[in-house]
Amino acid sequence: MSDTARRRAAVVGLGARARLFTEALAGPYADRFELAGFCDVNSHRMAVHNGWLADSDPGRAPVPAYAAGDFDEMLRRERIDLVVVTSVDRTHDDYIVRALEAGCDVVTEKPMTTGAEKARRILDAVRRTGREVRVAFNYRYNPVHSAVRELLAAGEIGEVGSVHFEWLLDLRHGADYFRRWHRDKADSGGLMVHKATHHFDLVNWWLGTEPETVYAQGGLFFYGAEAGRRRGLARDYTRAHGSPAAEDDPFAVHLKDSPVLSALYLDAEAEDGYHRDQNVFGPGVTIEDDMAVLVRYATGAILSYHLTAYAPWEGYRIAFNGSEGRLELLVEESTWTPPRGAASGSVLHGVEVADTVGRTELTLRRFWAEPREVKIATGEGGHGGGDVRMLQDVFGARVHDPLHRAADAADGARSLVTGLAANRSFETGLPVRTRDLLDL
Secondary structure, three states: HHHOOOOEEEOOOOOOHHHHHHHHHHHHOOOOOOEEEEOOOHHHHHHHHHHHHHOOOOOOOOOOOOEEEHHHHHHHHHHOEEEOOOOOOHHHHHHHHHHEEEEEEEOOOOOOOOOOOHHHHHHHHHHHOOOOOOOOOOOHHOOHHHHHHHHHHOOOOOOEEEEEEEEEOOOOOOHOOOOOOOOHHHHHOHHHHHHHHHHHHEEEEEOOOOOOOEEEEEEOOOOOHHHHHHOOOOOOOEEOOOOHOOOOOOOOOOOOOOOOHHOHHHHHHHHOOOOOEEEOOOOOOOOEEEEEEEEEOOOOEEEEEEEEEEEEEEEEEEEEEEEEEEEEEEEEEEOOOOOOHHHHHOOOHHHHHHHHHEEEEEEEEEEOOOOEOOOOOOOOOOOHHHHHHHHHHOOOOOOOOOEEEEEEHHHHHHHHHHHHHHHHHHHHHHOOOHHHHHOO
């Protein structure tokens, strides 16, 4: 693709996750895109990202940086064609709709948004403008997840009647949601939206269906002020940095130990006052940490799902029961959680920490036959190689994909509605019909 054909891209929300996209646009996909705009509430964070890009390519000019209030001006002045949205979850819909109405296509981090009305705004804007929204569901691109879809689509276990799905976040990764803005459900939608949207999307995609009825129970069992006091885990500090009480707290994250977290957050505090290292047993936590969900799908299949955010190991177990057998997946991203060390200064998925990484096992158990282990080569990079494959699909040349891994706005809404219905069920104690929240 020639320089004149390159599309002009902007990134809004320059936190840690944005780096995956900024480096892809400025690196392997620079022949297809020109990274032409940054937009954030914090100018320091934009300068940090520009510094990282300059380290990789000393000759490149800085990406033009715009304050959040100047988002529309950035789109006009920089003639943006594609907007990548990696801002705080509650702001996604605003940036997505404004970008679509300005004639841009959009790639958004998950969750697509945090509420039913916001999802309707996005879907209406897609229909009205004819522009495209892609949701960055990188888990679809993990080779083992692709293999699951292939086996189910091939009828290896017949018609799927039920799915059992348990996801465990360890004491490092799980606790991190309770240190930062995600701890406020108004910002993130809670873990049923922010985190489980990945998992609900996988089930929708694996089964080729959508949810109809959701019943859920959940609560704040382990984190938060009351639980911390009751179990003797609470420490007397608001945020970890500069607090002697946090020095020996295994649940604290120490921003100064991580050059990345220091640059993006500790050094940026003077501008917006955001603290990335809040006390997980302090006040202000409004999300759940232990959740059980029962879902009936349009095909008649039933999902039993559980998310725990305080487990000693990280990973997940999935089992599909079918009319001709059972398919089982076990992924151990970490086998245990070190109390403190090199990883304490930055939060990593367990699979990225070599001394704690576990195993991945995919087992096919057909009726009247010995079990067969399905060997799958995992990829390099985050999420079992899913990040790299997703970036290729989003930013690379379009090719036919028989697995239909590309996720659009409708897919984003379908994944979202299960979590929204679960949150409603937490409040009412009753089953919720998804169409009563968001009729897709």
